[in-house]
Amino acid sequence: ETGVTQSPTHLIKTRGQQVTLRCSSQSGHNTVSWYQQALGQGPQFIFQYYREEENGRGNFPPRFSGLQFPNYSSELNVNALELDDSALYLCASSPGGVETQYFGPGTRLLVL
Amino acid sequence: GESVGLHLPTLSVQEGDNSIINCAYSNSASDYFIWYKQESGKGPQFIIDIRSNMDKRQGQRVTVLLNKTVKHLSLQIAATQPGDSAVYFCAEITGTASKLTFGTGTRLQVTL
Numbered sequence: 001e002t003g004v005t006q007s008p009t010h011l012i013k014t015r016g017q018q019v020t021l022r023c024s025s026q027s028g029h030n031t032v033s034w035y036q037q038a039l040g041q042g043p044q045f046i047f048q049y050y051r052e053e054e055n056g057r058g059n060f061p062p063r064f065s066g067l068q069f070p071n072y073s074s075e076l077n078v079n080a081l082e083l084d085d086s087a088l089y090l091c092a093s094s095p096g097g098v099e100t101q102y103f104g105p106g107t108r109l110l111v112l
Numbered sequence: 113g114e115s116v117g118l119h120l121p122t123l124s125v126q127e128g129d130n131s132i133i134n135c136a137y138s139n140s141a142s143d144y145f146i147w148y149k150q151e152s153g154k155g156p157q158f159i160i161d162i163r164s165n166m167d168k169r170q171g172q173r174v175t176v177l178l179n180k181t182v183k184h185l186s187l188q189i190a191a192t193q194p195g196d197s198a199v200y201f202c203a204e205i206t207g208t209a210s211k212l213t214f215g216t217g218t219r220l221q222v223t224l
Contacts, residue, residue, distance in 0.1 A: 004155070033211065042201050042214030043156065056210030090155050098205060098212055099144060103155030 004104035021076040023091030032074040035090040124221045131189040135202035142204040147187045151198045
């Protein structure tokens with residue numbers, strides 16, 4: 001059991017809507033990363049937060065944004081949803097570098 | 113851009129046999145590699161890692177081999193069990209990058 005939890009587990013939205021996904025980090029972990037995993041593909045890095053500050057970003061448009069809170073939990077927000085945003089969104093927390101990341105079970109988002 | 117890829121999308125092995133999953137990476141500056149196992153409905157789970165200054169690393173029933181000359185990584189699973197059935201990803205980290213770069217994955221099917 002990794003201790004990283006995500007909510008909701010599944011979500012259905014329509015094109016143009018906005019969505020917020022949540023992640024609760026494992027106790028003691030101050031770094032959280034978000035990944036998008038399309039069906040049949042490997043996870044793609046969206047961004048990382050370290051102590052409430054963005055600490056790296058992948059090739060995703062600005063409509064993908066995030067927050068990290070003082071208790072190190074995190075949110076991923078996606079505006080103006082597109083059909084291609086349908087994917088599994090993974091959160092991973094670590095006490096430091098990405099080498100020690102622990103992944104949550106993910107939130108499966110379907111955009112219709 | 114730089115990417116990590118896999119040779120075989122699906123590998124089928126009999127229970128008790130050894131499995132070998134391969135991965136080719138393109139970024140010669142990558143200095144840290146991780147193998148992950150992802151079961152259905154779960155996030156990726158760390159299996160074993162290796163740094164670029166090593167050629168081989170062994171864990172419990174698993175061995176990772178790194179050939180920097182041809183930029184090739186492999187995961188060997190000894191005495192494959194039904195519980196090993198999953199999708200396996202290799203991932204790389206380059207320098208001080210805050211992200212993991214994943215390949216597309218190989219599905220391992222264990223037959224009885």
